[in-house]
Amino acid sequence: MEPFYVTTPIYYVNSTPHIGHAYTTIAADILARNQRQRGAKAFFLTGVDEHAAKVARVAAEQGLSPQAYADQIAVVWRDLPERLNASNDFFIRTSDPEHKQFVQGFLQRLFDNGHIYQDVYSGLYCVGCEAFKTEADLVDGKCPEHDREPEWIEERNWFFRLASFEQELLQLYERDDFVLPGFRANEARSFIEGGLQDFSISRAGQTWGIPIPWDTDSVAYVWADALVNYVSALAYARPGQDLIPTFWPQVRHLLAKDILRFHCVYWPALLLGAGYEPPRQLFVHGYLLLDDRKISKSLGNVVDPLDLIDVYGVDPVRFWCARAVSFGQDGAASILGIHERYERELGNDLGNLLSRTTAMVARYRGGTLRASPSPDGSIANAIRPLASDVAASLDEFDLTGALERIWEVVRILNREVEITAPWQLAKDPLLADDLDRVLYDLVDGLRAVAVALAAYIPTTADAILAALRQPTGIEWANVAYGLTAETHAIEPATPLFPRLDAPVE
Ligand code: MSP
Numbered sequence: 001m002e003p004f005y006v007t008t009p010i011y012y013v014n015s016t017p018h019i020g021h022a023y024t025t026i027a028a029d030i031l032a033r034n035q036r037q038r039g040a041k042a043f044f045l046t047g048v049d050e051h052a053a054k055v056a057r058v059a060a061e062q063g064l065s066p067q068a069y070a071d072q073i074a075v076v077w078r079d080l081p082e083r084l085n086a087s088n089d090f091f092i093r094t095s096d097p098e099h100k101q102f103v104q105g106f107l108q109r110l111f112d113n114g115h116i117y118q119d120v121y122s123g124l125y126c127v128g129c130e131a132f133k134t135e136a137d138l139v140d141g142k143c144p145e146h147d148r149e150p151e152w153i154e155e156r157n158w159f160f161r162l163a164s165f166e167q168e169l170l171q172l173y174e175r176d177d178f179v180l181p182g183f184r185a186n187e188a189r190s191f192i193e194g195g196l197q198d199f200s201i202s203r204a205g206q207t208w209g210i211p212i213p214w215d216t217d218s219v220a221y222v223w224a225d226a227l228v229n230y231v232s233a234l235a236y237a238r239p240g241q242d243l244i245p246t247f248w249p250q251v252r253h254l255l256a257k258d259i260l261r262f263h264c265v266y267w268p269a270l271l272l273g274a275g276y277e278p279p280r281q282l283f284v285h286g287y288l289l290l291d292d293r294k295i296s297k298s299l300g301n302v303v304d305p306l307d308l309i310d311v312y313g314v315d316p317v318r319f320w321c322a323r324a325v326s327f328g329q330d331g332a333a334s335i336l337g338i339h340e341r342y343e344r345e346l347g348n349d350l351g352n353l354l355s356r357t358t359a360m361v362a363r364y365r366g367g368t369l370r371a372s373p374s375p376d377g378s379i380a381n382a383i384r385p386l387a388s389d390v391a392a393s394l395d396e397f398d399l400t401g402a403l404e405r406i407w408e409v410v411r412i413l414n415r416e417v418e419i420t421a422p423w424q425l426a427k428d429p430l431l432a433d434d435l436d437r438v439l440y441d442l443v444d445g446l447r448a449v450a451v452a453l454a455a456y457i458p459t460t461a462d463a464i465l466a467a468l469r470q471p472t473g474i475e476w477a478n479v480a481y482g483l484t485a486e487t488h489a490i491e492p493a494t495p496l497f498p499r500l501d502a503p504v505e
Contacts, residue, residue, distance in 0.1 A: 001040040005247040006032050007230050009255050009263075010049040010092060012130075013073045014058045017080045019308070019333070020256075023288050026321045027399055028254050029086040033455035034394050036087075038476040043247050045233050047092030048077045049226040051219070054127050056208040066208040070095060085314045085458060090237035092229050094210075102232035103225050104213045106274050107201065110160065111214060115273040121157045121200050124150035129258075130222050132199060145258060157200035158212060160224070165269040166196050172268055172278055179264050180397060181328045184257065184284040188264035199266065227267045231276065249277035252397075260284050283397045286330035288321075308338060311500070315457035316342045319403075322456055327399040342497060349410050350449075350460075351496040356417060357442040358467055359492040364426045364435060367490045369443050372436040373482040379441035380481040382412045383448050387479035390452055406452045413445045443468055444484040451478045460496055467493035 008024045011017065025046055032044035050070045059069035074093055081088045092099060110116050124133040128146030142149050169192050172178050179185035201224035202212050209219025230251060234243040255263050268278035308317050320338045323345075325331025361369050374380060386409055393402035416438070425435040447470045454461035454474040465472055469487045 003041045003250050004035040005043045005251040008046040010047045013048050014054045030455045044088045046088045050094045051209040052222045092233045098236035099232045100210045103228045108213050109274040115161045122154040125153045126150040155204040158202040159198045160201045163196045179282045251279045253282045288333045315460045322399045347497040361490040369487040370436045371486045372440045383481040
């Protein structure tokens with residue numbers, strides 16, 4: 001398998017994390033974990049974007065230097081992937097000295113390659129977006145994203161010749177999986193076809209940022225600094241080892257539609273200008289909505305994912321993120337939805353299945369499972385295509401479809417219990433072989449399902465394998481029927497998802 005490199009946007013540290021940030025981080029983690037299960041060499045990067053004007057403003061409000069403020073708040077951001085049980089290989093901060101140095105080298109390459117010139121920018125700037133705006137971007141004079149009037153700025157800046165990359169960019173879009181989903185690719189393409197404007201890669205009159213190497217009175221525009229993190233991290237994440245040759249350009253960037261233009265248009269052009277390959281793929285997902293509005297700090301309806309984890313545990317939150325909204329689409333989120341999935345799907349469909357299966361092996365067979373597979377049976381047939389189906393969906397970033405595919409098997413296993421009624425079989429000694437076969441299918445099916453679920457709900461997958469007394473290996477080849485050997489000492493499992501009283505308000 002080819003190496004796999006997945007990234008989240010690096011998040012602004014002007015406020016604390018919310019469920020929207022957790023959403024992208026969880027999605028990237030599911031992809032990274034699945035790739036590792038399938039034997040790929042994977043690298044998963046996340047981190048924070050510190051040199052934003054809005055960060056400097058918040059710091060000033062708090063009477064701190066931007067760096068002191070960033071150092072303080074970086075702690076909760078670094079904690080986010082940890083609390084989400086995300087398996088990121090590195091956490092980048094754009095104030096890392098190695099990143100700063102790399103950005104300077106990158107900008108110098110653009111300059112040396114003749115893609116930079118000096119000019120005056122006079123126009124609008126939205127600090128919320130950290131973006132230069134035109135009248136056409138505004139609704140009633142306001143940035144629709146932040147419901148705020150942009151500021152007028154006039155600065156002598158360094159410009160990147162974006163317009164000269166039009167043809168090369170359009171060529172990239174001939175690859176029909178360069179940007180996914182397709183409707184996002186169309187959005188980006190029509191933006192390019194609408195005519196590209198050169199953009200400023202520097203800001204004058206600011207001190208918070210990375211100095212422009214050939215003009216140290218200016219600092220890098222925050223996007224010209226932040227985007228470069230995707231390459232710079234590879235250069236210094238492992239001291240003494242350059243990971244760029246291994247992982248670039250095999251990168252999959254995950255992002256939401258708010259920053260499509262920067263990632264799908266500016267970033268490939270910057271890379272080409274600096275002499276790097278453009279990214280392999282970009283996946284643009286929708287917004288997680290709460291009460292039909294984007295969850296964001298400025299709109300004041302933030303749900304702290306850490307609170308949800310305290311109540312439900314991390315796996316239910318991960319499960320809900322992948323399942324509640326079809327990944328790629330916008331979708332409404334509600335805490336009641338988490339609670340309902342916790343009880344019905346995790347508690348009943350999966351948790352009870354494990355409880356019943358282990359209890360029956362304990363009661364009817366003294367905890368010993370005989371190896372009695374039915375290679376032509378319905379469970380074998382349900383499980384056989386699972387590994388390739390799930391892998392194929394995940395290769396298209398269809399986190400929701402892949403999970404639904406696994407859940408189909410969970411439902412089939414539950415139906416098997418109802419159809420075969422092992423408690424009836426147990427009453428008749430002449431049906432002992434039948435009972436053995438049913439118990440085998442349930443244990444083996446749950447084992448295969450646990451391995452398939454390991455990227456989504458890693459702790460639960462481990463717990464299922466442990467309760468079934470099965471080897472802990474989660475290699476993808478284990479998503480197959482009939483691998484369970486005779487097993488001893490299976491005991492009734494403790495509930496995976498204990499009942500909780502009431503939804504949190
Ligand atoms: N710092 C820039 C990104 C630089 S990347 C080189 C930035 N930061 S951000 O903190 O605003 O993060 C935006 C990203 O957070 C979105 O693109 C998305 O990945 C995630 N999300 C934030 N709110 C979200 C939702 N409500 N729903 C889904 N994703 C959300 O932009």
